[in-house]
Amino acid sequence: MGLHLYDTMRGRVEPFQPREPGRVRMYTCGPTVHGRNHLGNFRTYLQEDLLRRHLEASGFAVTHVMNITDVEDKIIRGAAEAGVSIDQYTAPHIEAFFTDLRRLNVLPAHHYPRATQYVPQMLQLIERLVAAGFGYPAEGSVYFHVGAFPHYGALSGLPAAGLQAGASGRVDSDEYDAKEEVRDFVLWKASRPGEVAVWPSPYGQGRPGWHIECSAMAMALLGETVDLHCGGVDNIFPHHENEIAQSEAATGQQFVRHWMHCEHLLLAGGKMAKSEGNVVTVEALVARGVRPMVIRYLLLSGAHYRRRLHFREEELEAAAEAVDRLVGFWRRCAESLPPAGGPQDGAGPDLLGAAAQRAVARFQAALDDDLNLPAGLAACFDLVHEGNRLLDRGEASAAGRAAALDGLRTIDRVLGVIEVAAGEVAVASALSPEEQALFDTRERARADRDYGRADALRADLLRLGIAVEDRPGGSRWRRV
Ligand code: AMP
Ligand code: ZN
Numbered sequence: 001m002g003l004h005l006y007d008t009m010r011g012r013v014e015p016f017q018p019r020e021p022g023r024v025r026m027y028t029c030g031p032t033v034h035g036r037n038h039l040g041n042f043r044t045y046l047q048e049d050l051l052r053r054h055l056e057a058s059g060f061a062v063t064h065v066m067n068i069t070d071v072e073d074k075i076i077r078g079a080a081e082a083g084v085s086i087d088q089y090t091a092p093h094i095e096a097f098f099t100d101l102r103r104l105n106v107l108p109a110h111h112y113p114r115a116t117q118y119v120p121q122m123l124q125l126i127e128r129l130v131a132a133g134f135g136y137p138a139e140g141s142v143y144f145h146v147g148a149f150p151h152y153g154a155l156s157g158l159p160a161a162g163l164q165a166g167a168s169g170r171v172d173s174d175e176y177d178a179k180e181e182v183r184d185f186v187l188w189k190a191s192r193p194g195e196v197a198v199w200p201s202p203y204g205q206g207r208p209g210w211h212i213e214c215s216a217m218a219m220a221l222l223g224e225t226v227d228l229h230c231g232g233v234d235n236i237f238p239h240h241e242n243e244i245a246q247s248e249a250a251t252g253q254q255f256v257r258h259w260m261h262c263e264h265l266l267l268a269g270g271k272m273a274k275s276e277g278n279v280v281t282v283e284a285l286v287a288r289g290v291r292p293m294v295i296r297y298l299l300l301s302g303a304h305y306r307r308r309l310h311f312r313e314e315e316l317e318a319a320a321e322a323v324d325r326l327v328g329f330w331r332r333c334a335e336s337l338p339p340a341g342g343p344q345d346g347a348g349p350d351l352l353g354a355a356a357q358r359a360v361a362r363f364q365a366a367l368d369d370d371l372n373l374p375a376g377l378a379a380c381f382d383l384v385h386e387g388n389r390l391l392d393r394g395e396a397s398a399a400g401r402a403a404a405l406d407g408l409r410t411i412d413r414v415l416g417v418i419e420v421a422a423g424e425v426a427v428a429s430a431l432s433p434e435e436q437a438l439f440d441t442r443e444r445a446r447a448d449r450d451y452g453r454a455d456a457l458r459a460d461l462l463r464l465g466i467a468v469e470d471r472p473g474g475s476r477w478r479r480v
Helices: 039-057 073-082 086-103 119-131 210-222 233-251 282-287 292-301 314-335 351-368 373-392 398-415 433-447 451-463
Strands: 004-007 012-015 023-028 061-066 135-138 141-144 185-190 206-208 226-232 256-262 265-267 466-471 474-479
Touching: 004 256, 023 039, 023 210, 039 061, 039 226, 039 256, 039 265, 039 282, 039 292, 039 351, 039 398, 061 210, 073 086, 086 282, 119 135, 119 141, 119 185, 119 206, 119 210, 119 233, 141 233, 185 210, 185 233, 206 210, 210 226, 210 233, 226 233, 233 256, 282 292, 292 314, 292 373, 314 373, 314 398, 351 373, 351 398, 373 398, 433 451, 433 466, 433 474, 451 466
Parallel strands: 023 061, 023 226, 226 256
Antiparallel strands: 004 012, 135 141, 141 185, 185 206, 466 474
């Protein structure tokens, strides 16, 4: 059947077809780095991770780009208040973002372009728009002339889209009011006196607007047409509507083949949002002893991505039980495997192997059906239930147990929870260069039989949250 996904532009579930067979160019809107990302942000990033993993498991070669918005009003204000450069101001927030992504076992994107590093590309795009009559300078800023782009509003379905205040907290609706029409939006913002982040441009000193950033970086890294563009539903309008207008006005090409948006995570009935002050962070939960894989599991499986999810503390417990049940069955299958080459137990009818095959097929079909993870997990728990019953009765052959483990592994390549929760593999991400250097130094100390130093370095690594285990073939690390 192949992957079917809901497309926001066409408003229906339809077959997903990238432009080039077998290859997917995927762009996901990333964070603004002026504070710690909350569970709502991570719900969206996790659903995007689920989609990416399912695409890869289905045989697609994916190139994934996620931007980092490291210049905007709040960042400029925060840096000025702290008396530091915007780079100094954003650095700890960027690091915290990557720490949380790693904790949640999110596959790293292939590129994390930062807005401040793509200003020339943004200016080029703005100049193209001005030359083609879609952009106009006014008082040192540049605006997009919405009236010149007849398809404006097609994504959000709001005919008078530009007349409404944006749903997201990040709307360029501030004091830039030199525009000709209320629905026009800003491409380039003239700098104000004393601002710490300014770039020269043909229009005077200034900085890019938020929307142009994603158009320019997506095109620079993925080409004029991307296969898949994702974000939370609050990005639909105005952010993605504006991205389409800017990109298509400049290139004359379709900007995005397929739009995927994740519904919100709610807290106490309202959208979890920094601006509302009702946020919970991964850091806060981890500090209270909640396992990151439980957070991952809850945010992925609590509801289908097109439904809202209410974050309730009690549900962490149910999620922990579900994770433990998966891990328990995984271990049961793994531990009861006979050693390779050892005696095998009776063949018998291989019920467990057949159950595993059915579960994998159902899981894959559920994900092909607009990423229906709740249905996929139902298949997985049917396998656990049936498998435990067969194991209790001694009716599972070694081949069956191996097949069950294999099936769980296949499922977990997409789910990304069980192996990490079982402590069998470290999270997908690599060590940072500093961590790697420390790890390598310890390996050398061990090779030199300098065990005192090796122990001290092991303790250093542990303080960074990296547990090192020495094995005959070399040491292994995992994040704890
Ligand atoms: P922001 O930094 O606010 O642009 O958010 C980064 C990403 O998180 C975007 O894709 C947003 O749509 C998404 N997002 C923000 N708040 C929530 C929420 N409460 N639930 C789900 N996704 C969210
Ligand atoms: Zn974006």
